[in-house]
Amino acid sequence: MRRTWWKWGIYAGSIVALVASASFTIYCAWKVYAYHQPGEGATVKTENNEYHFVLVPEELDNDYWRLVEKGAKAAAKELGVNLEYVGPRQANIDEHIHILEKAAASKVDGIMTQGLTEKEFTPVINHIVEKNIPVVTIDTDAPTSKRTAYIGTDNYYAGFIAGRALVEDMHGKANVAIITGSLTASHQQLRVQGFKNAVKQEKGIRIVAIEESHITRVQAAEKAYNILKKHPEVNAFYGTSALDAIGIAKVVEQFHREKGTYIIGFDTLPETIHYLQKGTIHATVVQEPYEMGYRAVKTMVDIRKGNDVPSVTNTETKVIRKQDLPLRPSRNYEVKHD
Numbered sequence: 001m002r003r004t005w006w007k008w009g010i011y012a013g014s015i016v017a018l019v020a021s022a023s024f025t026i027y028c029a030w031k032v033y034a035y036h037q038p039g040e041g042a043t044v045k046t047e048n049n050e051y052h053f054v055l056v057p058e059e060l061d062n063d064y065w066r067l068v069e070k071g072a073k074a075a076a077k078e079l080g081v082n083l084e085y086v087g088p089r090q091a092n093i094d095e096h097i098h099i100l101e102k103a104a105a106s107k108v109d110g111i112m113t114q115g116l117t118e119k120e121f122t123p124v125i126n127h128i129v130e131k132n133i134p135v136v137t138i139d140t141d142a143p144t145s146k147r148t149a150y151i152g153t154d155n156y157y158a159g160f161i162a163g164r165a166l167v168e169d170m171h172g173k174a175n176v177a178i179i180t181g182s183l184t185a186s187h188q189q190l191r192v193q194g195f196k197n198a199v200k201q202e203k204g205i206r207i208v209a210i211e212e213s214h215i216t217r218v219q220a221a222e223k224a225y226n227i228l229k230k231h232p233e234v235n236a237f238y239g240t241s242a243l244d245a246i247g248i249a250k251v252v253e254q255f256h257r258e259k260g261t262y263i264i265g266f267d268t269l270p271e272t273i274h275y276l277q278k279g280t281i282h283a284t285v286v287q288e289p290y291e292m293g294y295r296a297v298k299t300m301v302d303i304r305k306g307n308d309v310p311s312v313t314n315t316e317t318k319v320i321r322k323q324d325l326p327l328r329p330s331r332n333y334e335v336k337h338d
């Protein structure tokens, strides 16, 4: 009898140890899983009941988007909002959509993103909104979706003023090559369309080529190189995303053609300003990335509080040239990597 009790004791002890170790393993596995889910854990509000918003840009480490992030973080700090900045390392629509879906699954309080293409982005935005998570589009609108508000440049207008600036600076005569961030993203298409409409009455302006950079300066440079080889008559470039004019400027200098080649680009990143000072880039379209980020967070808080918000807020857009430097306020232009 005594021997049986002793045996049962060992059995019971082993079972307890087994259950404890299995629970611990499950707990650790869950922790690891949860750690890898962007936005996961966001379902639980903090004691202060602060909001958890997610900002999803098309490219995480792009200097332009770092400025949007900076503005968004400033507003988040002011308003006590918990802000997450997650997105593809390099522009990639499938990954972008996947990240949006994950953020939606984790039930955050608001998502800010672009509406890059109607076909892919409108359904995912609508799906998020149907889950009662408000969406604010930023930089690139998705006007046919159920997003509550758009904050950013009027991209058609931005392209149009770029076209008018080129006509003015080139006195109505130029063989133009366009390098665009993407042939399929709606904001880039609008910037090209606006430009084309602005120059279409001008008999002396010819658009010779249009190529895509996938928003990288390397591909912008590669395309500019090929264009200059194939069309030596090109004497003007129009770059429609932040890094395009920078890539073009590098190549134009390599060809020693900076005297006879006009470049108009987008944005005011430090390298763009450098080439503008130097005279390789002649003009650029100013956007307000910091403001976009800042206002998007403020608008999202208003939405959550039930306040009315305008459905479209266009941030300021204008063309600047060397004589307009230095730029103020600098928060829209200075990229600090920390």
Ligand code: BGC
Pocket: 058, 059, 062, 064, 139, 140, 181, 187, 215, 240, 241, 242, 243, 266, 267, 287
């Ligand atoms: C555009 C952004 C884009 C960036 C790429 C900017 O001009 O507004 O949408 O991601 O260029 O560098």
